[in-house]
Amino acid sequence: MVEDDDSIAEPLVEGLAREGFSVARVATGREALSGHDPDLVILDLGLPDMDGYAVCQQIRSRSAVPILVVTARADEGDKVLGLELGADDYIVKPFGFRELVARIRAVMRRMPEPAGDLVQDLGPLQIDRRTRKVLVDGAEVTLSPKEYELLALLASDPGAVVDRQTILEEVWDPHWYGPTKTVDVHVASLRKKLGNPDWIETVRKVGLRLGGALVGNA
Ligand code: CA
Numbered sequence: 001m002v003e004d005d006d007s008i009a010e011p012l013v014e015g016l017a018r019e020g021f022s023v024a025r026v027a028t029g030r031e032a033l034s035g036h037d038p039d040l041v042i043l044d045l046g047l048p049d050m051d052g053y054a055v056c057q058q059i060r061s062r063s064a065v066p067i068l069v070v071t072a073r074a075d076e077g078d079k080v081l082g083l084e085l086g087a088d089d090y091i092v093k094p095f096g097f098r099e100l101v102a103r104i105r106a107v108m109r110r111m112p113e114p115a116g117d118l119v120q121d122l123g124p125l126q127i128d129r130r131t132r133k134v135l136v137d138g139a140e141v142t143l144s145p146k147e148y149e150l151l152a153l154l155a156s157d158p159g160a161v162v163d164r165q166t167i168l169e170e171v172w173d174p175h176w177y178g179p180t181k182t183v184d185v186h187v188a189s190l191r192k193k194l195g196n197p198d199w200i201e202t203v204r205k206v207g208l209r210l211g212g213a214l215v216g217n218a
Helices: 006-018 052-062 076-084 097-110 145-155 164-172 181-194 212-217
Strands: 041-044 067-071 089-092 119-122 125-128 133-136 139-141 200-203 207-210
Touching: 006 097, 041 052, 052 067, 052 076, 067 076, 067 097, 076 089, 089 097, 125 145, 145 164, 145 181, 145 207, 164 181, 164 207, 181 200, 207 212
Parallel strands: 041 067, 067 089
Antiparallel strands: 119 125, 125 133, 133 139, 200 207
């Protein structure tokens, strides 16, 4: 939230926190343009140090983050300018808190899933790479860090064989020359936890691959 007026910002920050949002508030355009990587920007146009439109334009020039512009300027031309400069929506002061929340949610709903922030869906298996959560038939399965990394590695190219050396290097350590038995132990445990042993296929003398029902869903 970029808002210089404490009497406006503070109740909004509190209210949004109650709604489950984590809000970082800054009071100047300069701060808004330095070192934050938010999921959404609430931008007041009347800032002490910079023109809000310029802030909007600069944020947009470097990021696809949704921008919700907040302003006292109710003029139609201002709204159009804000949207032309890359704002996703526009809310005019004074506004109700519920309206703000509704607009935030609407703007975020319209956003495509950010790249790299993927829940990989392999039919009965889902892997959330952001939270490292794994679901089998909708139920969360608790994996150890190595089990998760092994599964995520195999799932990065479903059906492709990943050789043992690559597995050791990627999941364990780049300089691993220890017993490859470690992999077998983790594979056995992973198969058991997933409840579908054929999901992790052993390719003799080569390595492992994702198999069974998962591959047709990739
Ligand atoms: Ca202001």
